[in-house]
Amino acid sequence: MPTAALTLPPVECCSKCFAVRFAYEPLGFCCSDGEVEIASNSFPSELIRLFTSQDDDVVHVRTYARLYNNLFAIVLLVAILIHVLKKAFTYSKNRLNLFPELRPDVIAILMEIMQHNPYAKFFRSLRELDVVEDTEIRLNKYPVLDQRMYNAPTAEEVVVIWAEDSATSATGGPHIIVHGKAEREHRIMHYYGCYDPLQYPLLRPYGDCGWHHGLKKTNNGGRRQHALAQQNIAAALAGDVDAFLAAEAVVATQVKTTRTQISCRAYYAYLLQMRPRNYILRACRLFQQFIVDTYVKLENTRLDFFRHNQATIRAELYQGILDCFEGGENSGANVGRRVILPPTFLGGPRDMKRRYLNALTLVQCYGKPDLIIMMTCNPNWREIKDHLAPGELAQHRPDIVVRVFRAKLLKLKKLLVEDSVLGEVAAYTYVVEFKKRGLPHAH
Structure with missing residues (x-):
């Protein structure tokens, strides 16, 4: 089929939130038709330059964005990182010694930016912790048997390994651990408002809250809550950390999600839209890390709903x-x-079995398929390249890649099923996968 047949019409902008909308995307895809509105995530001018300019230091920052973010994140991935973070919070010289790829001038700029982050001010006590002899690093002792199926991808992309035993936020789900001066750890769950600013200080430089339970839609007082949430951060951190985290936990356990509140999916669907001055999209591999972390948070939120609503x-x-x-x-x-898990949970065992049985039923009713059509995303498609910023590659913007691919796939389905360009279609089924190059592929 000629490539011109799949050319998409010009993009449009949402009249409510001014987000870019590709073909075949519904009106409520970005802001739920005006019902979702979150506070703008502010960026200092120097950080904007590091994310958007084409200077030499900017190219360096975008290459090592994840490393710079992890250097300043208030996160303990494993116990041995306590020692790393102790040094990382001390002096710029020690930061550079830990990671020789980093540059002292960039670290100095980021340290100046972090002076305005309330969480960075509060958790500097992390450097007072000691690493003892029984500090352990736990590694996976059971690698997969067939490495051909799980070998490393060839694209510079970020993935996440989501173990089955971490499918509930009540136990081993996404969380970060912080330590106070009393050497007592505090577990910050993914549904706390402070999770995002602690995990991604470069994407939340002023400590803006992330998604949490209780956010209301605009027609239910949502606009009034934006300023209040940010004003309470500095005051809460100035007090006792136990009281601060207890307040986060109370909101998560007592507030029941209703149709008047912003869901986790709606929040991040709004946040990740292509709008002017949305500099989260310019963070390259750090942006990809944020996406996969958000996906795990979203899936755990859905699983928690089913876990607490079995009746x-x-x-x-x-x-x-x-x-x-x-x-x-x-x-x-x-x-x-x-x-x-009900069959409405996408990707669950009952959902996958239902899809499999449906595909077999089509063969039973209509016989073997006459055509097998394969479609692979091309990173050189004009619709993708037109929306890349100067210096960006398609692998830096997986959001654009998958949205353009989805639009072209829907147009191909329209040509085949509705316009019958290859003849009348009695039945069809398809599956979308991601190749090791990181590009979506349908057949």
């Missing part, structure tokens, strides 16, 4: 039935699951 989805009607029929189990003590 609502009437899980008791089918709990354990599949275990009996598929496993041949005859003992009641070995049947059943703690949490049942």
Whole structure:
């Protein structure tokens, strides 16, 4: 099929939030038709220059954006990093010694920027912790058997490994740990408003809150909460850390999500839109890390909903039935699951099985397929290159890549099914995958 046949119409801008909207994207994709509005994430002028200019130091910062962010993040990934962060909070000279790729002039600029971050001021006590002899690093002792399926991708992209035992935020889900002067750790869960500014200080330089429970839509008082959330940060951090984190936990446990509140998906769908002065999109690989972390946060939020609403989805009607029929189990003590996921949870076992059975039913009813069509995203598509900033590559903007690919895929479906360019279509099914180059692919 000629490439010109899949050319997309010019993009439009949302009249409510001024976000760029590609073809076939619904009106509520960006801001839920004006119901979602979050406070603008401010950036100091020097950080804007480091994200947008084409100077030599800017190219360096965008190359090592993740490393610079992790150097300033208030995060403990493993216990040994306490020693690293102790030095990282001391002097610019020590920061440079830890990572020789970094430049002292850039570190000095970022340290000046972090002087205005309330979290950075508060958690400087991290350097007072001591590393003892029994400090451990835990590694995965069970690598996959077939490395051909899980070898490293060839594109410079960021991925996340999401273990099954971390599927609930109540136990091992996304969280970060901070230590105070009393050497007592504090667990900050992904649904706390302070999670994003602690994890991504370069993307939240002024400590702006991320998503948390209780954010209201604009027609339910949402505009009044923007200023209040930011005004309370400095005052809360000036007091006791226990009281501050306790307040975060109370909001998460007592507030029930309703239709009048902004969901996790709607919040980040608004945040990641292409708008003027949205400099989060210019952070290259740090932006990719933010995306995959946001995805894990979103999936854990969905899983938590089903975990706490088993009665609502009437899980008791089918709990354990599949275990009996598929496993041949005859003992009641070995049947059943703690949490049942409905087929509406995309990617879940019941959803995948339903899709598989539907595909087999098409073959049973209509016979073997006549055509197999494959479509791979091309990073040189005009619609992608036109929206890249100077100096950006397609691999720096996975958001543009997948949105353009989705629009072209929908247009291909329209040509095949509605316009019947290859003849009348009786039935079809398709799957979208990501190749090791990082590009989406459909067949």
